[in-house]
Amino acid sequence: MDEKLEKEKFDVAVIGAGPSGLSAAITLKKTGIQRVVILEREAVAGGIPRHCGHPPFGIREFKRVLTGPKYAKKLVEEAQNVGVIIKLKTTVTMLGVGGELTLTSPEGGEKLSAKRVLLATGIRETPCSTRMVSGSRPLGIITTGALQSMVYLKNRIPFRRPIIVGTEIVSYSALLTCHKAGIQPVSILEERPRPIVRWPIYKLGSWLGVPLLLQTNLVKILGKERVEAAEVSDGSSQTRKIVCDGVLFTGQYTPESSLARISHLEFDPKTNSPEVDEFGRCSDPAYYASGNMVQPPREEAKVPIYYTAENLPNPVDNAGQCWGQGRTTAINIVKDLAGKLPSISVQSRGLNETRSH
């Protein structure tokens, strides 16, 4: 790392090869931007859809109904066909001022400089620890993302009779994954009086024989080596035990934005995302952000049509929406590179309250 690092130069570097990053890179190339690279830390490009083994993906992009893996593959192929360079197993370790990136890959450390950088690092679920759930931490406590990559990428299951925590759209995606993998969840827990998803989505539970327990809290996880039971409460003084061998935490999305958080970019700790202007541009105008890693301030968040409006967790955009945002941001970057974007910064939005006391 310490030796002189070879520095590669690009017009645009995109961080993250999910729907948003891929779509942005494709759009950039198609609009005539020469040197476009995607930096992807995983060994395979495609992002989260790679392990969402169910439809519907691709309606907007390809006018077809595809499963997640097929959709991801198609997007990656398109990017390669138009000449996007995709560097796999490449982790960006530092965002430098003006688009200077520090990277690492199995071949060693590297510097890369780009006129513009697009952050498209996506989103992930909130795990058990961050939710500060009581109890022990045996094997079998996982998130949907972990379950789906285990089932769809490795053909393995972590449990047979878990409880599912949450009723977001992803909770039902998790339910379908369970069903497909031969896992029979014991119940779905929702602390609210109504499920977050609308009818008829939440009926999926009863169709698959999984009861939905409303106004029910997960109080404690029990078990030594593996999960043995979950203690739940419906608000009365009595708690009860549900025997299960896993706890599947779904949703409560939070941007995978740690790179931005530790960087020089203005960052909103409330939404966990870098602050952006209406063009998707960050406080350092060499940086843009797109897709799920950008969360609008809560009061401006749009309610997805499949959600009821009350007490909403962070809404997550589906692959198609991220793909659309990637394209829009790419068009802004093209205009910017041509000198056709007004030079306003995020400060003008008055969001610029960083930590100070």
Next chain:
Amino acid sequence: MSNSLKTKSTKKVDNRKCSLLGDTDVAIIGGGVVGCAVARRLSLAGISVGLLEKASDILDGASKGNSAILHTGFDAPEGSLELECVRNGYREYLKIRKSLNLPLLKTGALIAAWTPDEEERLPEILEKARNNGIEDLRLLSSPEILVMEPEMSEKIRAAIAVPNEFVIDPWSAPLAYLTQAVANGGQVFFSTEVKGGEFFGDHWMLQTNCGSIKAKHVINCAGLFGDLVDAVVLGQSEFTIKPRKGQFVVFDKSAGSLVRSIVFPVPTERTKGIVIFPTIFGNLAVGPTAEDQESRKDASVDKEVLQHLHAQAVSIVPALANIPVTATYAGIRPATEKKEYCIVEDTKRNWITIGGIRSTGLTAALGLAQYVHKLLEKQGAKFKNLHRPVVPIVPNIAEHLPRDWQSFGYGEIVCHCEMVTQREICEALTSQVPAGNFGGLKRRTRAGMGRCQGFYCLARLAELTEGRFPESLNIGASNG
């Protein structure tokens, strides 16, 4: 639910080492930090040791969850064995750490006074420290503290700086001790629980679930179960373990730069109190609570307690309000009815019990090992120090030192949050003291310990560890 798995796992463990129970000079019961340090010391002194651990990996009990501080002993009871062992352990750690590749984060500590009462008690802490031989403490005023630690709440009234309290890695240190013992001929028997024993005038025959082991001397380092082991083998115990749980909250790495020092409260009679400390992995953590409980095994966390800890941390460092929590954990300290360590020696039967080693155990372990060495000499054990002992190094996982991902050919980064490479995971699975369960792998490498808690890496980890552990991450094939 997993009966079939359990049978399978026992078999696997049998293959590890249990079948070859043997004949050693010293049997050490318990693979916590004390047992590991004793094993190292005695191996280097040229006698054969066999360490018996009932779990499938080291550090399964009290040593699993602590605050990772290398204590100077400034507040240890004056003239106590605890003070002696902490001081000796501290010195030896600093002496050997470079050769074993063990990290040290030179944080220093502050003992922070938030009320007039606490402020009044600072001089007595200074005096006690002086009596304990630690002279470099100094009193700081509120403005001086805020220059050192600008993110600390302005409500701070005064503090004592303890420049030489440091942070270490609570996992790799004991691992290095035991690895050195093994590299110099020591043996380790995992999943081996002592069920009884008999003394035959010059040697012991210890009965375990895997067979018996012959040893001239026995050192009981069984931590939370120390009194029970004494009771089952000797027929009685001179102390009773009173388990005391401590819960912790770990903040995201972005909090790592907010506070540079360990921040102690002014201690009470019973406990050192709730501490904010940088971790060697670049996080900031708060804890432990001190909750007396019956169970010696139940290291579960409690949401309300965690929220209380969180609030307390925010009141000391307000900027923590904006930082996500990465992890929560609990540890159980083997407190006893006595304040001092409980070292019980049965010279007629060549038996030593090291009991009641509470929060200072991580620092004191090497000092306790020196002490055990001396006691054994008095019991007539014959030592011949190794001329050129093997000095193995353990992999570095401390954040402030070069990590594996910064050197060529690491394969791939498996855990992105903690930047853990495939090479590190393979090494942890095949080293001289390999990971015996998933928890052990996590603590050896940090894989899955970061902010996403396995969202991205669990599937890959399941694949890399398949068939390795008694309990696997995956329990079978998917139908899909």
